[in-house]
Amino acid sequence: MTELARPSSVRKHQAILEAAEQVFLRDGYLGANMDELATLSQVSKQTVYKHFGSKEALFIELVSTMTTLAGNELHDEVPDPAAADELPTFLEKYAERQLNAVLTPRILQLRRLVIGEAARFPELGQVLWDRGPRRAMTSMAARFSRLATNGWLRVDEPATAASFFNWLVMSGPLNQAMLLGDQAAPDPAGLRDHCAEVARVFLAAYGCNNSTTSESH
Amino acid sequence: MTELARPSSVRKHQAILEAAEQVFLRDGYLGANMDELATLSQVSKQTVYKHFGSKEALFIELVSTMTTLAGNELHDEVPDPAAADELPTFLEKYAERQLNAVLTPRILQLRRLVIGEAARFPELGQVLWDRGPRRAMTSMAARFSRLATNGWLRVDEPATAASFFNWLVMSGPLNQAMLLGDQAAPDPAGLRDHCAEVARVFLAAYGCNNSTTSESH
Secondary structure (H helix, E strand, O other): OOHHHOHHHHHHHHHHHHHHHHHHHHHHHHHOOHHHHHHHHOOOHHHHHHHHOOHHHHHHHHHHHHHHHHHHHHHOOOOOOOOHHHHHHHHHHHHHHHHHHHOOHHHHHHHHHHHHHOOOOHHHHHHHHHHHHHHHHHHHHHHHHHHHHOOOEOOOOHHHHHHHHHHHHHHHHHHHHHHHOHHHOOOHHHHHHHHHHHHHHHHHHHEOOOOOOOOOO | OOHHHOHHHHHHHHHHHHHHHHHHHHHHHHHOOHHHHHHHHOOOHHHHHHHHOOHHHHHHHHHHHHHHHHHHHHHOOOOOOOOHHHHHHHHHHHHHHHHHHHOOHHHHHHHHHHHHHOOOOHHHHHHHHHHHHHHHHHHHHHHHHHHHHOOOEOOOOHHHHHHHHHHHHHHHHHHHHHHHOHHHOOOHHHHHHHHHHHHHHHHHHHEOOOOOOOOOO
């Protein structure tokens, strides 16, 4: 059994990541102080470097972990709708889940940091892209492909439809929050209205016949 | 005539803004060195502060100026389409203009900086939002309102339709570029395909009858 595999080592790894979240999100990459981070983790700075190699590698691991966990809440175990007339509600609820996973102060601040550092550390943006939007769009493209096979959607290029769905959902609220601050994101009622309109717009473009209206089926 | 109104003063003001663009975009807000900025502008640091008051105020003015100029290229003098069947082409071309105005290395890097600093300097994000997306969406909402009055669009809430149009156009390419770097934005052929699909999706949701198909009218 290697040292890194010992339970106490797992706990240290987790403690360092939790301290990293606190320090990086508050002070940014350049401002983050590794001595403070070690103190908060209750380990030596040497142990921090033994676990993560470098400040940059620790930041990349933090971005990866936080983005993956936020995505897990979204992607785990959401079954396809059981009938075509469930599509509007399915898409609305899916959109609400997506927004609720991302519009949290922690994830918004992480995203601001990563974008701010993207020119200096391209790998950060790549990790957030892969674990965040790309993962969501890949999962949705596979789903849209199945729903098209069922004849419930008209989708020639599932990846394109998934990209439009993703950004219809995310980008109004997300860009508002990015530029204007967390409190600029819509309130719960505003988010529900937004998600209902997203589902309507999407199904107008990619739905079959009248699946956006209550008269369908 | 006050000193600031003299032609040489106007030239200094412009020279400082040009140097600010160079230094802030390269080094970020915290990293920007005001001595270097003054040297590049060929003025004293005192003159920089006389013109702009503070490093922060200079950065805000830079964001405002760059965003406004990029928007001017877009908003000046674009007439409404002359007939309903010109709508798809009109929207495609408008979308291409929007993307070309924003997907430049300068504007992308400015946006990254502003987002990275948004938590520290809320005013920066507000300025970029007001001069950028909000201006574009306000202009588009007024246009969609006119087109709805003509009976060429079905738009209950012009602001919502304008927001969806704006983000359908911008957010795939823009978020890709934000996270993955300038070179991740689609090439010209990819952008044209994207804009054609944006126009199709938008008109499926907000168009009248078959205005998205070539059989219309």
